[in-house]
Amino acid sequence: MAPKSKTAVTTIWKTADHHSPLSSFFSAVHPLSEGAIRCIDQNSHLLEVRKGKYLIKPSQEEPELFFILEGVVRGFIREEGKEITTWINEEHDVVGSIRSLGLKIPTKEYVQAIEHCSLVSIRYEIIEHLYENFPETNVVGRKLLEENYRGAEERAYICRIPSAEKKYKRFMDTNPGLINRVSLKYIASYLNMTNETLSRVRRRFPSSSAG
Structure with missing residues (x-):
């Protein structure tokens, strides 16, 4: 039997197949x-x-x-x-x-x-x-x-790519769904660059609107 949490309440799944x-x-x-x-x-x-x-x-x-x-x-x-x-x-x-x-x-x-x-x-x-x-x-x-x-x-x-532009290009290529959803400060932190550097780099990529 699976271990029970003291506060566990079984969820009734309202999905099409009634599964989680x-x-x-x-x-x-x-x-x-x-x-x-x-x-x-x-x-x-x-x-x-x-x-x-x-x-x-x-x-x-x-x-x-x-x-x-x-x-x-x-x-x-x-x-x-x-x-x-x-x-x-x-x-x-x-x-x-x-x-x-x-x-x-x-x-x-x-x-x-x-x-x-x-x-x-x-x-x-x-x-x-x-x-x-x-x-x-x-x-x-x-x-x-x-x-x-x-x-x-x-x-x-x-994080080991030395060029800020190449770092951001790699992020765009591997995470296209995140580019315009995530705050610039989080992307900059993830890429280990300042917000100012990321803003400057993004201007070189027309597909990247302000986040």
Whole structure:
């Protein structure tokens, strides 16, 4: 039996198939058994989060993962009084403070909605239960981890490009849906450049309107 949260309330999913969007997403990654789908349906929950609100803060005791239905979310750390954006994700991405999962240590990362967001949340404790009891979910986890690793590799690559113009061009090419949705200050922080430099660079790309 899946572990229960003290405050858990089972969500009645008002979707066409009456399943959680998270179980539908996982099933599209790799087919799931009825038992795994039932477990996800019963232990995932719909959240509406206003722009600027936090999904995760440092020292959060119960780690969670979030599937973005609508909206944009960023991760950031605070260093010497500055916020440093470490990633930006949009619809149909699974997000959370990945570095602390499975280690049982507090995260140093904040996860924040930068648009009004609709999300599905699930506790990582439930993910571990799925891994232990439904072998096919390990395939889902592996494939999502591979995707996360590719994203981390892209972030490592883009921050090492010396030219500000080439950095922004790379961001445009790999994140076309974010260009005119995300505040300039977050993109500048992610690309490790000043707001002024980013504004100057954007003027060279007519397709980039002011954010």
